[in-house]
Structures are given as C-alpha cells and as structure tokens.
Amino acid sequence: MLMGELSRRSGVPVATIKFYLREGLLPPGTPTAATRASYGEDHLRRLRLIRALLEVGEVSVATIRTILAVVDDRSVGVHQMLGAVQYALGPRLTPPTDGDPHWEAAGREADDLISDMGWIVAPEAPARTLLTATLAALRRTGSAPSGAGLHAYAEALSRLAASEVASLEPAGSPESPAARIALTESAVVGMVLHERVIIALRRLAQEDASARRYG
Amino acid sequence: MLMGELSRRSGVPVATIKFYLREGLLPPGTPTAATRASYGEDHLRRLRLIRALLEVGEVSVATIRTILAVVDDRSVGVHQMLGAVQYALGPRLTPPTDGDPHWEAAGREADDLISDMGWIVAPEAPARTLLTATLAALRRTGSAPSGAGLHAYAEALSRLAASEVASLEPAGSPESPAARIALTESAVVGMVLHERVIIALRRLAQEDASARRYG
DNA sequence: ACTATTAGATAGCAGTACTCTCTAATGGAT
DNA sequence: ATCCATTAGAGAGTACTGCTATCTAATAGT
Structure with missing residues (x-):
C-alpha cells in the first residue's frame, strides 16, 4: 500500500501521516525505491489506534509515543503493560x-x-x-x-x-508476535476509551436523574 | 483584599489573576481608586474553582468561561444548569x-x-x-x-x-443569591471532579485486578 | 519624598498538533 | 521517450492555548 492509499483508507491527510512518521508514532514503511515505501495493514491499524487515542481519548502525541513504545516491546507482560500505560497517562x-x-x-x-x-x-x-x-x-x-x-x-x-x-487475555497467550501486538493494541484502546464510555454513561445517567427530579 | 493578598492566599500569580480578569473568568474587584481595587472572599472562592477545573478537571479557559456564565445566571434551575454544563463540556x-x-x-x-x-x-x-x-x-x-x-x-x-x-439540593432552595452561587459552584466542581475520581478509582481497581491475575 | 504596589494595556513565549513548501526521485500513462 | 502525478525526507510556518513579562500612570503607606 502506498502513502496515498494509506491516507485514503484511514482518512488521515498525507501531511499528517508524515508528521506521525517523523514523531515516531508510526513505524516507517518498507522502502521499495528512493522515493517510495510500502505500508501494510498493520500501519493502517496503528493509524486508527493513534487517531482513536488522539481524537476520542484526548491523549497527547508525546504520551501516545510512550504508550506505543510499550506496546511494541515484546518483553513486557500484560500487568506491566497496564502499569506502563497508566504511568504514561497519569497526571x-x-x-x-x-x-x-x-x-x-x-x-x-x-x-x-x-x-x-x-x-x-x-x-x-x-x-x-x-x-x-x-x-x-x-x-x-x-x-x-x-x-x-x-x-x-x-x-x-x-x-x-x-x-x-x-x-484481557481471552484465549491464552498470543500466538505470533503480530497477534500479540494486535491484542495489546486492543487492550490499550480499551483501557483509554472505556474511560470515555464511563464518562459518557455517567453524564447520560446524570441527565436522566436530573430530568426525573427537576425536569 | 488587595490583588497581592488574593494572589498570596490563592497561590495564583498576580499576572495570572490579571489574565483571568481579562478573560472574564473572574469578575473585577470593586475599584477604590484609579489604581486600586478590592477583592472579596467570593473572588478567592471563584479563583479556587477556576484552578480546580483547569488543573484537575482539564477544562479549557474558554469552557470555564461558558460554565461560569451559567453559574452566575440566576434564572437557570438545577436541571438546566447541569444540562448547560454538560453541553459546555461536551465533546x-x-x-x-x-x-x-x-x-x-x-x-x-x-x-x-x-x-x-x-x-x-x-x-x-x-x-x-x-x-x-x-x-x-x-x-x-x-x-x-x-x-x-x-x-x-x-x-x-x-x-x-x-x-x-x-x-445536589440538600436543604431546599437557596436562601440568598450568594448562597445560590456557592451551591451552584459546588455542584459544578462536583460534576467535573467526580469524573476524575471515578477515573482514578477505575485505574486503581484495574491495577489491583491486574496484580491479582498476572502480578 | 520615596518606594512598593496596582490597574490596565500590549506584547511575547512555550508547547501542541498539525500544515505547507521545497527538492529530488520515481512510476505509470501516452 | 516524455510527461505528469506521486512520493520521501527535511524544514519552516501556522493557529491556538495558557500563561508571563513589560510598560505607564496613579496611588498608598513610610
């Protein structure tokens, strides 16, 4: 997949993808020529993860970089990963x-x-x-x-x-390294976005409670 | 109370208080001379509210201004106030x-x-x-x-x-306008900061659950 | 009289998340 | 073979946010 297709499929502008590459959020594609590189489905997945954390999770680029470094570190287990993500998110x-x-x-x-x-x-x-x-x-x-x-x-x-x-670990330990990363990404996005779900539900419940009492 | 004392008692630098005055987050003090104004306990309370929303609640200055405008509007009831705050906070x-x-x-x-x-x-x-x-x-x-x-x-x-x-309304309707504002401020800070409490508790509970399972 | 403080106004600054521009190289279409 | 669009990579520029610093003129307290 070329940069243009990655941009089209993710909805992220080319200039922004380049920015993420520069910032180390997105690993570089495999170069096929001096001015060409090829990106895979994992780039697309990672890009969607970045956008979810940024736009919905309100996580900063610097924090996302820290989190992704942990995600890509195969030596950390689930518990340490959770801790590292919490530490990165932490106030x-x-x-x-x-x-x-x-x-x-x-x-x-x-x-x-x-x-x-x-x-x-x-x-x-x-x-x-x-x-x-x-x-x-x-x-x-x-x-x-x-x-x-x-x-x-x-x-x-x-x-x-x-x-x-x-x-978090539905089916034992991960099979391949790629599967492990996909699973870890899913855990991270769950951690961050479920907080947003909880906040949204709380606000909805509060509006309902308030409507019943005062509305 | 003079600007200096307000700064000392709140821990907020004078330049920052001036910035909040300019931005309309803090009502002006009552002028006593061309270069002097007097601030009261309500200014101190409002300043603490602003800092709580900014530093802990991670609410932007623009949103705080919107929220405070609702707080100061005596014509809105509790339910509408909650709705207005949610609308201001909303994504x-x-x-x-x-x-x-x-x-x-x-x-x-x-x-x-x-x-x-x-x-x-x-x-x-x-x-x-x-x-x-x-x-x-x-x-x-x-x-x-x-x-x-x-x-x-x-x-x-x-x-x-x-x-x-x-x-939210522990003892019937508010007595004085000042008491109403204090109560409303308390409700706002509760709405916003309790979300943080929930997030903190969730992360703590998650760390515990993870430690028991994987740690 | 002198020093510190203040109001009010303007300008500057650091950080964040892009966005734009440029060069040189390349691929596909004609 | 030649054009045009696209790309990598690098650098600069932009808009916004939350302050922070500087300046002037006026006043309070000593």
Whole structure:
C-alpha cells in the first residue's frame, strides 16, 4: 500500500501521516525505491489506534509515543503493560512541596480507601496521585464527597475493572508476535476509551436523574 | 483584599489573576481608586474553582468561561444548569458527514442502550455524541465492548448518578443569591471532579485486578 | 519624598498538533 | 521517450492555548 492509499483508507491527510512518521508514532514503511515505501495493514491499524487515542481519548502525541513504545516491546507482560500505560497517562500534576493540609488530608483519605478496599497498588501509582489531587481540590472548594459515596464508587468500579481485566487475555497467550501486538493494541484502546464510555454513561445517567427530579 | 493578598492566599500569580480578569473568568474587584481595587472572599472562592477545573478537571479557559456564565445566571434551575454544563463540556467532535457504517452502528447501539435503560435524555445531548464517537472508535479499532459489559457499566453508573443528583439540593432552595452561587459552584466542581475520581478509582481497581491475575 | 504596589494595556513565549513548501526521485500513462 | 502525478525526507510556518513579562500612570503607606 502506498502513502496515498494509506491516507485514503484511514482518512488521515498525507501531511499528517508524515508528521506521525517523523514523531515516531508510526513505524516507517518498507522502502521499495528512493522515493517510495510500502505500508501494510498493520500501519493502517496503528493509524486508527493513534487517531482513536488522539481524537476520542484526548491523549497527547508525546504520551501516545510512550504508550506505543510499550506496546511494541515484546518483553513486557500484560500487568506491566497496564502499569506502563497508566504511568504514561497519569497526571503530570506536581504535588505541593510544602505541607498543604488539604493535600495531606486527601492523601490520607485515598490511602484509607485503598486499604479499606484491600487493593494492591504501587505506592507511586499515578492513579493514586490523581485521586489525591482530585480529593484535595474538592476539599479546597469545599465540596468534599462523603466517605460512603467514595466507597460506593470504589465498589462499583472494582467489579467493572475485575471483569474487564479478566477479558484481557481471552484465549491464552498470543500466538505470533503480530497477534500479540494486535491484542495489546486492543487492550490499550480499551483501557483509554472505556474511560470515555464511563464518562459518557455517567453524564447520560446524570441527565436522566436530573430530568426525573427537576425536569 | 488587595490583588497581592488574593494572589498570596490563592497561590495564583498576580499576572495570572490579571489574565483571568481579562478573560472574564473572574469578575473585577470593586475599584477604590484609579489604581486600586478590592477583592472579596467570593473572588478567592471563584479563583479556587477556576484552578480546580483547569488543573484537575482539564477544562479549557474558554469552557470555564461558558460554565461560569451559567453559574452566575440566576434564572437557570438545577436541571438546566447541569444540562448547560454538560453541553459546555461536551465533546467538540464533528460527526462524519458521510455515512460511516461504524458511526451509524455505534449510534444505534447508543440509542438502544439509552432506551433499554429507560433513560430520558435529549436527542442532541453531547454525552450521547460522546458515547457514539467512543463506540465508533472502538469498532474502528476492532475492540468493541460486549453489549452485556455496556449494560453493567450503565447500571452501575445509573445508581451512582441518582444518588449524586439527589444530594445536589440538600436543604431546599437557596436562601440568598450568594448562597445560590456557592451551591451552584459546588455542584459544578462536583460534576467535573467526580469524573476524575471515578477515573482514578477505575485505574486503581484495574491495577489491583491486574496484580491479582498476572502480578 | 520615596518606594512598593496596582490597574490596565500590549506584547511575547512555550508547547501542541498539525500544515505547507521545497527538492529530488520515481512510476505509470501516452 | 516524455510527461505528469506521486512520493520521501527535511524544514519552516501556522493557529491556538495558557500563561508571563513589560510598560505607564496613579496611588498608598513610610
């Protein structure tokens, strides 16, 4: 497949594909002449993955590059891959250096919740920082949620996450390297886009609840 | 309170506060002289709200301006406010003009889910578009979730949303205009930041589930 | 009187995701 | 054989975002 066909089939402009090649998001095609290279179905698949992460997942180009490097690294297993993706996605928030009481209280609340749930998570997990930062911001604005509400969220998400992780490796270990990559790409896009699905469903449910109560 | 004190108490640089004033995110202080204005606690509260939405909620300045305009509009009720905020947050995705089969299948799936759940949502609700776009992207990348999984998500979020909406108006209607604004700000920050809480909890639960299964 | 601070305005800056332009080489059509 | 479209590869340019810096004139506190 030539650049033009890749562009046509993916809906991505040629100049943009070239940009992704320069940025290392897309591996180069196999050159057939000085001014010609051939691209395969895997390029098309990768391109769709990039666009999904960018347009729907709102993931930055730099983060996508990091994620794809993990996807292409055959030495990492499913668990490490999930962790690496979470680390790449994780908030680039800087915790306050001084002793911010809101931050510290939020950190304690997050730690308590995690241990109450019996969750096994790394101390430096970015999601932990994200939770702390969000709880701290809620405290700062005087809108801290109740502990009971947090637990309800956690219980619900615990069940959803368990079933999703269980479906990650449907048929044993991957057969070929290409199949492994396709499977890993699918897991990544699932991780990122399911978050969007959850947000969309939550907003829809909220609109419904609000309509019933006030509408 | 003078600009300097507002800056010190909020942790936001003076130049940035001036920028928010210019952008209309922060109402001007009451001028006391040609080069002096006085700011109150409401400015401090609003500034914290802006920072929470920006830094944790990842909401753009333009969107925050739109949201704050709704918050300050005393003529809108809770339900309309929620709708307006969702509309402002909503994806700025453009649905494909041509008949994209993935998009259309995703749209049908979203509509089916909404009617299965018995949800009352506007046909043009941005969350509906977000759901459609995300399902379409999942289809394009060959990672479409199962209908059963979607229903499980929807059920869980339906319960969470109902309890959150129920807690929006804790003690009847607001007393003073200032109290109404404070309550509305709290509702907005809750809407936006609780989404982050959910994402953080999901990632934590996923890490735990993955650790138990593969770690 | 002097220094620090402020309002208000304008300009600049760093990062992001492209988009455009150019050159030289090549492929297919006529 | 010769044209025209297409391509690789490289570099510069663009539009937008969220600040940040600089300047002027006015004022407050010491």
